[in-house]
Amino acid sequence: MRYYVLDRGDQLSVDLSEQFHKLAAKHGFRLDAESPEIVVSIGGDGTMLHAFHTFIDHIPDIAFVGVHTGHLGFYADWQADELPQLVELMSSASKSGSVRPRIVKYPLLELEIHRKSGNFSYIALNEFTLKGMDGTVVAQVDINDQTFEMFRGDGICISTPTGSTAYNKSLGGAMVHPTIEALQIAEIASINNRVFRTMGSPLLLPKHHHTDIFSRKEQRLLLTIDHVNIQVDDLISVRCQVAKEKVSFARYRPFPFWNRVREAFLG
Template identity: 60%
Template sequence: MNYFVVNRGDEESCKLVKEFHLLAAAHGMTESRCEPNFVVSIGGDGTMLQAFHQFRGNLATASFVGIHTGHLGFFADWMPGEISQLITLMNAPPQASKLRLVTYPLVEVEVVKAAGEAHSFMALNEFTIKGIDSTLVAQLNINDEPFETFRGDGICISTPCGSTAYNKSLGGAILHPSLEALQIAEISSINNRVYRTLGSSMILPKHHHCDIYPKSEGRFLITLDHLSFQENQVTSIRCQVSKETIRFARFRPFPFWSRVREAFIGHDFN
């Protein structure tokens, strides 16, 4: 059984990494960056995003597991004191471990530039585009049909996993991560007689796509989860649900809506 650990780098997480390595070695597990069966994230949701992008090429063979030492853990099923139990289950036969692999959708983004070059990216949580030198002005098409002309700070395209992140702060809906869909949310849109937008988030199912055609000149800030970079001379951006998925290894039930309640509401119903 091969594994690799990605950690947040703080003192607690580094201590847990050492503990994980010792227990894993005692169970005959092998650390492998090239071909891990399990990618273990020790930290918060940001650490899991790093793990996803680091092992982007291993999605077909690797399963992800999260150990929570951060502030908000939608991707983490395990607490620091449960490492021994986790490793025992990782090495047990499937029936004894009750291993269940769940797959969640990703968003695929293709950025085309004026010279004709195209670059494809993937995001676990969200993709955003914002204007740097001025507001973003862009035509938004849905399934190759013009839908609206947007003007504002930017546009956020999120996966169901990312619906609880930046999308939620923009007033978007929270989607169960098993749904194969993407969500389009406006970032501070400007509505007047010239520019009219829907004013609410939109949810597109799998096999649908949206295209963003920037009309404003200048530089754009593009983000993919925790990664960001500048681009100019962008002619179009296509977003759709990817054919690839991410797999999470679940060894016990951890209902999504329970996570949402704990994160945003709490336990007090009085």
């Protein structure tokens, strides 16, 4: 088995990474930073986002496994003291005739950002946000090439189903099961009065729909794609839709999504 490990960089995560390498060597795994079959993220959900973007060009060929070193994370099936069990199951699954891990595939968000300086494409695992840097954002929101609303407020968040439990939830968005191929639009502190009106409610769009956000004044904006921040002052528009690609996670034991939700928010 070809594998790679990416850790958060704190002492516990580094120690666990070294432990994983030793266990992997005993089972004959091969460390491969270029084309691994399995990428193990050791840290938090932010570490998984970093791992995802590190291997963004190889997403169809890679499955991810999360090991959490803090509180339970949505991308982590394993705790710090369970590394030997994880490596043993990975080794057993890699042998001919053995039961393979369950590979679950979750939808991603595709972004086409149009600026006066050029056009750029990105993929997000969790979400895309657009925020103003100097004041109120003014943006036209279209759905399927039809004007839907003129937004005024702090910003807009577009999330994937897996990202629905993150920033989207804090904005009052719905938690969406990650097998549902959809994107969610949530407003960030919209202005609603007698003059300006927005829907004021999160919206779910299916995979065959798209939304376009047009900048409607000269404004400095902060675009965030998962953990990556981009400052722009020449934005024309952003098209958001469910990506053709999906991200894969290797499940070596069951851990249903709603169990994750319960553990994370209810304890």
